[in-house]
Amino acid sequence: MSRRALTRLVSLAVVLAVGCLVVPDSAVHPTRISLTKVENARSVDFADDVVWILVLGSDARPGQDLDEGNTDAIHLVGLEVPSRRAAGIGIPRDFWMQLPDGLDRINTAYEEGGGELVAALVEELVGFAPHYVMAAGFDTFRDLVDTVGGITVHADEALPDLGIRRGRNDFDGAQALDYARNREFIRGDFVRSANQQQIMIGILRQLLVREDEEGFIEGGAMAALQGLSTDLPPTDLYRLAQAVTQIRPDRVTTCILPGTDETTSGGGAVLIPDADAARRIGDDVRDDARVDGDC
Template sequence: MAFGANRRRLTLVLAGLVTLAVLAVGAVVVARAVGDDRRVPTAGSTSPAASASGQPSPSASPSTPPPGADIKGPLNLLLVGVDTRVSVPGWRPNADAVLILHVPAGLSRAYLFSLPRDLVVDIPAFPPAGYRGGRTKLTHAMSYGSRVPDRPKQPDPAQGYELLRQTVSDYTGLRIDAGAVLTFGGFDKLVDSLGGVDIHVDQRVVSRHRQPDGTHREPGPGVGGYTGPQMVYEPGDRHLNGWQALDYARQRYLSGGDYTRQRHQQQLIRALVLKMLDDDLARQPERIEQVTGALGDMLVYVGGRKIVEFGYALSGLKPDAFTLVGLPGAGVGRGNAYRGEELTQVGRRFLTELRAGRADAFLADNPKLKVPS
């Protein structure tokens, strides 16, 4: 395989993982799961810096199968954004958004869906963190798993990811092959390096966090309160820069609540993927460097195989092969007795049909589950 083709495929899948994870709104990951030298602590993983330059040697024999050629699917990638208050000693990360990319056998289609952060699930016991297990909100799995008993003020997000992965796998019945967690700071640069993104704003969104000029609103009275002018995103086709895209996708206090936010995250994912493909980054080496450089240490990749291998395996996916799915849910309990969320029967049935390879037929019978792009 030619060097340029290798790099294009690697860049696209790396950017795809990041853009999926980056939409985990409100996330700030403590990305210390890699050391100061950026080495990932598991043998099968690779850091963003290594991934961007670690493609197979262009001098390899043409008859040698490229890395990842043996991956036939199905594949399941778990992409997590984590709410971490890095300024607070000992603060343990909560999973603020959880997205799953399912690619069936044959690797010609992909389904992207979110699980509600407040989904009530059974979290298994996790001895490394001293957690005994329990039934609670999905968002807490990351927090409970990140505990380090002999270092209570130094949580380990990579360890937390493992408990979250186990929990998601148990709930969905899907084997998780790889995934990523994300640090928040590089997102603006990533989007801006692409010249912004085009997205259809489907409802009026008033920002709780940003002013019209992009500056942050000042903290105000009450829990989570802010003061000052607010940025407003009006319905219609809009071109958003980095901070606008991030701000738009993180808003939760809207009609439809977190389910609306999940829809906006997925729409933005598609917009980013289309932008990367339309720009044909392979023919613009300097822009490849900008995009991969913008990632910095924002991404921690977790997987048993190198990201370049998934890059080759997924290189045949086309933008129109991505189906965005919104799983409906409802609250469990009300008022002071609110316990969290649960998927409706239709939402749970989608997971069953997905595992059985019948997702397309099920979505044809339940078209409202498909998220408009």
């Protein structure tokens, strides 16, 4: 590791440690980001193990608790720090699954049982549990894109009404949010989930472009702490932040869990997960955070 990189990581550690001590909790600042450890998750060695984070995007309105909305973005993200590699597994929001109160879409689970319930459902799909759950509102997502200075995304389909063309698009936060939430695609939920993955990669790419700017990473970390609700100690926050900044965008592989269209007895359109394919994909990525097989 270079001296500059080491200095930046030390600075980030100090910001996180001090910030957790001096920033008022979510009783003062509305919770914008929730980051929690999954209750039954085993301890993870950031230097040797794949770290799995369940990332949820809540559509709760500003001022509402995150769990008052549906999670219209659900992604299982694995970080393999030694190789600077990552994998993203998208879970369509309309997967029809057994929840404690009956069959429902998986995107309602966060409101019903919090991150632990969503983590359990994802474990049922892929065969292993995430270590952490991170939830954020879409306004936080929009602000993050603006904070990094906008992102570049390649679109496979044009959306003229949104000013999105096929090929390269440069998005600010509002445009990225519109793109992430739009379902006007031939394959609906599957394409939207894939678009969300491309936006996350775009954010990572832009973070790495700007990481050497003095104060950029530290300022972003302090901003994130405003409204952060977490049960993680500063050491774990630092390790997670360090892990993210070690990943190379060109070493990120992605996949969307497959399923088939179905109509419920009430007439709603849902997706039935392909259980065998989901488990096969989970087995593929679990230990190395790399999508090798068909997806």
